[in-house]
Amino acid sequence: MKNAQYNTKDVKDRCETKLGIEFRDGKEFNGWYTLNGKKYSRITVPKGKKHIPMGTYKSMARQLNLTVSQFDEFLDCPLTKDRYNYIIQRL
């Protein structure tokens, strides 16, 4: 688990740049991942540039329907959008 390497802003940035998620401003950022017009995942990211504790990191992974190691990959960059699409369509 690479929660110590990334902060909440990193997660938000990755979601925006890699998945094209548009976050809605509120108490926390919430955004939907849409594929072929359908909403597949909804992720919540706390505001600011904060450390992500392990439990919260796991919750974010769960929201994206990813395992923790897949979420690590996603943040590290090897997990491409195409591979993400493949993962969520197998659900």
Added chain:
Amino acid sequence: MVLIASSDSQSTISLPIQKGDSSSNSIGKFFYVTDAYEIAKPAYVFNFGKQVRIIDLPGKTLSSPILAFVRYDETHYLAECIEVPIYAIGNSMKESLSNLKEQLLELYDELKDDDELSDEWLKHKSYLKGIIK
């Protein structure tokens, strides 16, 4: 003896409860009953976290409780819904649950008129529409 407390130890409250609603168990654990949530299982069940039944949402009625799980997560409290993949954080258990309720309401509003959802989210929508009135 029945122990009843709110999520914050400094604001322990007493509520009238019926016999059998809540009690210390055989190893001395107890669960909580507040006006908003009930802790359903002793803390040791989930790595010192607590399973909670959310029994009301602001401005809405619940036909059955929504299960959540709350625990301390390094720097804050993390409340997660068990049936639906949402979570919220807060500086206290109570705040995290309050934020989770807001998340639930927000999600309910987002889903109620939307059918462009994956199968998984259609199930979540159906679940929420079935219990939130």
